[in-house]
Amino acid sequence: MPQNQLTEREMLYDSIMTEKYVSDAYNNTVMESVNQNIIQALQHIQQEEQNHAQLFFEAMHHRGWYTVEAAHPSQAAKQEVDQQISSQMQNRRQELEQKVQN
Incomplete structure (x- = not known):
């Protein structure tokens, strides 16, 4: 494998970390918003991001790459x-x- 390519494990891990960061950013924005329509839209997007992270986690966990107690x-x-x-x-x-x- 060429040196500049990530493994599947590295890509999944990076994806989880990115989704956690993005979800946290949405959370901060929701907490600082006053418009209920904007809050609901951001919460919907945040839930989608969390669902993506869950899929990445499940893929890694299934392969034994991400274990939790x-x-x-x-x-x-x-x-x-x-x-x-x-x-x-x-x-x-x-x-x-x-x-x-x-």
């Missing part, structure tokens, strides 16, 4: 996450109620 969160960790989500939702609900009242 299975996560086994403890019950305490699950409860902590649930508590944090619940607290954040309650805070957000209170913020929205205050905005409606003003």
